[in-house]
Amino acid sequence: xxxxxxxxxxxxxxxxxxxxxxxxxxxxxxxxxxxxxxxxxxxxxxxxxxxxxxxxxxxxxxxxxxxxxxxxxxxxxxxxxxxxxxxxxxxxxxxxxxxxxxxxxxxxxxxxxxxxxxxxxxxxxxxxxxxxxxxxxxxxxxxxxxxxxxxxxxxxxxxxxxxxxxxxxxxxxxxxxxxxxxxxxxxxxxxxxxxxxxxxxxxxxxxxxxxxxxxxxxxxxxxxxxxxxxxxxxxxxxxxxxxxxxxxxxxxxxxxxxxxxxxxxxxxxxxxxxxxxxxxxxxxxxxxxxxxxxxxxxxxxxxxxxxxxxxxxxxxxxxxxxxxxxxxxxxxxxxxxxxxxxxxxxxxxxxxxxxxxxxxxxxxxxxxxxxxxxxxxxxxxxxxxxxxxxxxxxxxxxxxxxxxxxxxxxxxxxxxxxxxxxxxxxxxxxxxxxxxxxxxxxxxxxxxxxxxxxxxxxxxxxxxxxxxxxxxxxxxxxxxxxxxxxxxxxxxxxxxxxxxxxxxxxxxxxxxxxxxxxxxxxxxxxxxxxxxxxxxxxxxxxxxxxxxxxxxxxxxxxxxxxxxxxxxxxxxxxxxxxxxxxxxxxxxxxxxxxxxxxxxxxxxxxxxxxxxxxxxxxxxxxxxxxxxxxxxxxxxxxxxxxxxxxxxxxxxxxxxxxxxxxxxxxxxxxxxxxxxxxxxxxxxxxxxxxxxxxxxxxxxxxxxxxxxxxxxxxxxxxxxxxxxxxxxxxxxxxxx
Numbered sequence: 263x264x265x266x267x268x269x270x271x272x273x274x275x276x277x278x279x280x281x282x283x284x285x286x287x288x289x290x291x292x293x294x295x296x297x298x299x300x301x302x303x304x305x306x307x308x309x310x311x312x313x314x315x316x317x318x319x320x321x322x323x324x325x326x327x328x329x330x331x332x333x334x335x336x337x338x339x340x341x342x343x344x345x346x347x348x349x350x351x352x353x354x355x356x357x358x359x360x361x362x363x364x365x366x367x368x369x370x371x372x373x374x375x376x377x378x379x380x381x382x383x384x385x386x387x388x389x390x391x392x393x394x395x396x397x398x399x400x401x402x403x404x405x406x407x408x409x410x411x412x413x414x415x416x417x418x419x420x421x422x423x424x425x426x427x428x429x430x431x432x433x434x435x436x437x438x439x440x441x442x443x444x445x446x447x448x449x450x451x452x453x454x455x456x457x458x459x460x461x462x463x464x465x466x467x468x469x470x471x472x473x474x475x476x477x478x479x480x481x482x483x484x485x486x487x488x489x490x491x492x493x494x495x496x497x498x499x500x501x502x503x504x505x506x507x508x509x510x511x512x513x514x515x516x517x518x519x520x521x522x523x524x525x526x527x528x529x530x531x532x533x534x535x536x537x538x539x540x541x542x543x544x545x546x547x548x549x550x551x552x553x554x555x556x557x558x559x560x561x562x563x564x565x566x567x568x569x570x571x572x573x574x575x576x577x578x579x580x581x582x583x584x585x586x587x588x589x590x591x592x593x594x595x596x597x598x599x600x601x602x603x604x605x606x607x608x609x610x611x612x613x614x615x616x617x618x619x620x621x622x623x624x625x626x627x628x629x630x631x632x633x634x635x636x637x638x639x640x641x642x643x644x645x646x647x648x649x650x651x652x653x654x655x656x657x658x659x660x661x662x663x664x665x666x667x668x669x670x671x672x673x674x675x676x677x678x679x680x681x682x683x684x685x686x687x688x689x690x691x692x693x694x695x696x697x698x699x700x701x702x703x704x705x706x707x708x709x710x711x712x713x714x715x716x717x718x719x720x721x722x723x724x725x726x727x728x729x730x731x732x733x734x735x736x737x738x739x740x741x742x743x744x745x746x747x748x749x750x751x752x753x754x755x756x757x758x759x760x761x762x763x764x765x766x767x768x769x770x771x772x773x774x775x776x777x778x779x780x781x782x783x784x785x786x787x788x789x790x791x792x793x794x795x796x797x798x799x800x801x802x803x804x805x806x807x808x809x810x811x812x813x814x815x816x817x818x819x820x821x822x823x824x825x826x827x828x829x830x831x832x833x834x835x836x837x838x839x840x841x842x843x844x845x846x847x848x849x850x851x852x853x854x855x856x857x858x859x860x861x862x863x864x865x866x867x868x869x870x871x872x873x874x875x876x877x878x879x880x881x882x883x884x885x886x887x888x889x890x891x892x893x894x895x896x897x898x899x900x901x902x903x904x905x906x907x908x909x910x911x912x913x914x915x916x917x918x919x920x921x922x923x924x925x926x927x928x929x930x931x932x933x934x935x936x937x938x939x940x941x942x943x944x945x946x947x948x949x950x951x952x953x954x955x956x957x958x959x960x961x962x963x964x965x966x967x968x969x970x971x972x973x974x975x976x977x978x979x980x981x982x983x984x985x986x987x988x989x990x991x992x993x994x995x996x997x998x
Contacts, residue, residue, distance in 0.1 A: 309518060311455055312531050315448035316420070320409050322364030323422035323438040329355055330368075330436050331424050340370055340378070341428045349384050356381045359438075363447070367414065367439040371398055373432050394468060397523055398435065401425065405432055410523040411442075413470060418442045418461050418484045418529075442485045449533075450487055456513075456534040458486035459520075460500070465528055481530050490534055500530045505537065512541045598665035600642055601649045609664045609672055613725045620675040620684060620717045621728040622691075623736045624652070627710040629669035640702055645669070647700040648709055655694040659687055672729070681717075688715065692746070712739050716749040765818040768804070772815070773827055777803040780835045781995035782847070785966060785988045788980045795846040795879060797988065798836050799995050800828060825854065826861045833865050840874040843998065848879035850911060856882075856897045869904040876905035881932060883911045898926055909966070914950060920957055931958055933984070935969025941982075942974040948982065955983045 330336055330352055339348040348370065359365040369380040375392040392399040401408050401423040408423045419439045426433045442459050449457050460481035466473055475482035476492060479500060483491055490513070495506050500517040507513075513534045520529040596608035604612075612618075626632075626648070633641040652663055652671060660677035679687065692713065700707045714736025716728045731749040739747035772778060782796035802810035819825040829851065836847050855861045869875050880901060882894070898908050909930035910923060914937045923931070933954060937947045958965045967979040970989030979987055 307455070307535070309516070311449055312445075312457070312518065312533065315445050318448050319364075319420050319440050319445050320422065322359060322362070323420065323440055324409065324424075326355060326359040326365055326368065327422050327424040327436050327438045331426050337426055337428050337433065340426060341431075341433045343378070345379055345384075345387070348379055349381065352379075352381060363444065364440065365438050366419070366441045366444065367437075369437050370426075370434055371402070371437060372434040373402065375399065375402060378434065397421065397423065398437075400523060401435055408523045411520050411529055412522065413461070413466055413468070414439055417470070418459070418466065420445060446485045446487055456486075456488040456490055456536075458483050458488075458491040458532045460484065460530045460532060462528045488534070491532065500532065510538075511536060512538045600645060601665045603649060603663055603665035605664065606666050606672075609666075609674070609729070610726075612662075612674070613729065616676065616725075618674040618676060618718065618725055618728060619678050620715060621732045622673040622675075622688070622713060622715045623666070623729075623732045624671040624673065625712045625714075625736055625740070626669040627712055629709075632707060632709075636702075636705055636707070640705065640707070643702050644700060644707055644709065647702070648695075648698075651695055651698050652691070655691045661687075672732075684717065688713070688746075711745070712736060713746045714739050714749065715746070765815055766822045769802075769815045769818050769822065769824055772802050772804075773824060777805075778828070778831055779803060779809075779997065780832065780839075781809075782998045783988060783995040784993040785848075785986050786992050788984055788987050793845075793993075794986060795848050796998065797881070797995075798832055798839075798847055798849045800832055820854075825852075826858045829855045829858075829861050830864050833861075833868060836878070837868045837872055839998065840872060840877055844877075845998075846877040846879065848881050848909060850881045850883065852883050853894060856893060862897070866900070869901065869906070878904075878906045879909055879930065880906055881909045881911040882928075895926060898928070902927070912968075914954060923963075924961065928963065930964045930966055930986075932966040932968055932988075935989075938967045938969045938975060938979065938989075939971070941967075942972070942978040948978075951979075951982055951984070959983070 333351065333355075336348065336351045339351055352368075352370075356365065356368050367380070367382045369382075370378040372378045374390075375398065376390045377387050380386050392402070395412065395414070397408060397410055397412050405425045407425065408421070410421055412419060412421045414421070419441050422438045424436050426436055442461075446457065446459065449455060460478060461484045463475075463477055463480055463482045466475075466482050466484065473482065473484075475484055477483075478494060478498065481500065486492075490508065494515070495508060497504075498506065498515065500519075502517075505512060505514050514537055515532065515534045517530045517532045519527045520531055522528045596604055596611065598605045629641065629644070632644055649663070649665070649671075652673070656663060656673060660675060662674045662676060664672040664674070666672050673691070675684070675687075692711070695709070695711060698709070700709070714732045714734070716731035716735060718725065718728060735747040735749035739745070779801050781799045781801050783799060784793045785795045785797060786792065787794050800812055802812075802815050804810055816825070816828075819828055832849050836849050839845070839847055851865075869878075882898075902908070907929040908926070909932050910926070910928050911932045912934040913923075913931045914934040931954065933951065937950055941947050941951060955965055957963075964985040965983075966986040966988060967984045968988050970976050970979060970987045970991050972991055975989070976987060976991055
């Protein structure tokens with residue numbers, strides 16, 4: 263027994279020692295991690311403070327340069343080479359900005375690169391230093407604004423250069439300059455951090471050969487706010503951000519590269535933050551924690567035996583809690599939270615373990631209307647009431663009820679029935695449900711249902727297929743507006759799914775291979791017979807080189823969210839045609855294109871970059887809700903500022919509304935082909951067309967008849983006053 267006790271004691275002592283070592287190492291690592299986090303926070307503060315200081319400096323320079331460049335009198339004086347007038351007009355701006363501490367120097371450089379005027383030194387002009395200051399040559403060549411770090415003939419500075427034009431003629435440059443000390447002062451103001459700016463020594467000497475600065479690793483300290491940077495440690499490098507001990511003080515010294523207009527590194531911003539207090543606190547905490555740890559671990563060693571017992575009991579209790587939580591999670595995973603019925607996950611689980619002989623899917627026909635009209639609270643109560651009704655209907659049948667997502671239920675049959683028995687059961691369920699009215703808070707609600715069912719016809723029938731087949735039957739019933747549909751193999755839904763998948767795959771491959779082109783159909787003036795525009799129509803090119811009509815691939819594009827890519831392809835091709843031909847082009851956009859930010863911004867950028875936007879007509883498809891979107895009106899107003907015109911496509915279909923056409927401020931109404939197709943013989947269509955043309959004339963809108971496919975239709979449209987005509991009789995779509 264004594265040997266056992268001794269062995270146990272030795273094991274306990276060894277365990278305590280091991281725990282002490284692990285605990286101490288863990289604490290030390292944790293405190294070191296805290297110190298590292300503080301150090302990282304200091305580095306981030308250094309970087310952010312510098313960025314803020316640079317942005318403040320650049321903002322002041324840019325505001326001054328823009329004020330000067332926008333002043334017409336100043337531009338005129340510069341263009342007239344009137345130095346005295348230019349100096350008189352510009353000096354107040356310069357002195358005001360300099361008084362605010364935003365600028366040190368400013369001047370004008372002519373288009374030939376010669377300094378025309380230095381505001382800080384007006385008697386010094388006529389020199390050309392483009393060879394020494396490439397940024398000036400770059401700005402003259404590109405005629406674009408530049409903000410960069412550079413060396414002037416006076417000092418290292420932040421420079422903003424803006425081109426000046428008069429009547430689109432390049433006159434020269436306005437240059438505003440702040441010495442690097444300005445950045446230093448702003449950095450001090452924002453954070454009080456010790457900092458220095460080091461400039462590339464070679465570039466500095468090229469313009470300021472007499473400069474005398476401390477040099478570190480090829481960079482010269484041109485500005486600093488503390489003697490610390492006069493003698494940095496030998497281990498210091500600009501490439502690494504590290505902590506250093508200098509004398510009795512600990513610092514974080516971090517550097518970041520500064521680039522010029524060509525993204526070339528020309529300087530380093532180096533900052534130092536005193537972390538002595540953090541390091542001292544870290545050491546003190548480590549010492550205190552070690553003492554406390556030794557004491558606590560000694561106590562732990564004494565009560566270790568009892569602790570093991572408590573630990574075991576706690577583990578057993580936690581295991582029980584975990585078991586209960588798992589059971590709750592299992593319940594939540596397989597139970598509908600509203601009705602407490604088993605849900606779709608439970609159905610799929612049961613289908614893998616239980617044989618079902620039939621499966622019925624029930625869908626509420628008017629649930630969206632109930633929610634919209636009475637509110638979601640009444641909608642939830644309707645679901646609960648219907649659940650009770652379905653349970654009452656199947657309580658004496660070998661059936662199980664499941665709550666599917668949204669407004670759908672599933673009923674499974676767990677015992678075999680012949681077709682007569684199953685049909686009788688189905689009819690009894692429907693009869694029971696159709697007799698129910700639900701009185702909820704004074705509202706009498708009647709629920710109509712659509713049913714889809716599949717039957718396992720033999721033992722080899724895959725139970726999992728029941729759900730998919732019943733869903734196909736339900737969708738078919740909805741599509742055909744039937745209250746019930748039994749699945750059979752003659753249904754084409756699976757083939758439709760496969761067809762949609764095939765075209766989605768083809769569409770994706772065509773997008774990856776850029777297998778699209780545009781065909782153009784002419785639109786003719788009904789009076790003169792001249793072509794007034796071409797409508798751009800997209801086509802797919804299959805792997806055999808054959809042209810595919812959009813009716814095959816556009817539905818797949820809309821469902822697979824690839825439609826915006828096709829819209830952007832059409833936009834890009836039409837703008838390319840604008841640059842190479844004199845014609846006017848129309849292109850189709852949907853409301854979804856307007857709401858798709860990348861597509862809308864792509865179009866706007868094209869409009870901003872093009873000089874031919876007055877030859878663009880944008881056709882918007884008339885659809886439900888188009889008049890309710892403020893974004894649509896805003897879009898039309900925006901594109902019209904570029905000279906574009908707007909047409910409403912397929913006007914005269916299901917959502918025609920004269921009122922919202924007036925609100926949208928359009929130019930053309932393209933009358934849908936369903937009205938034009940039989941216009942020569944259909945008196946009702948003629949009446950509608952007459953109303954549209956009269957309405958359009960009063961509002962100053964032009965009308966376009968689509969689907970002009972015969973001579974009789976052509977003459978009838980002209981007779982009824984349609985302005986423009988389009989159709990295969992006049993011209994088929996084809997490449998240009």
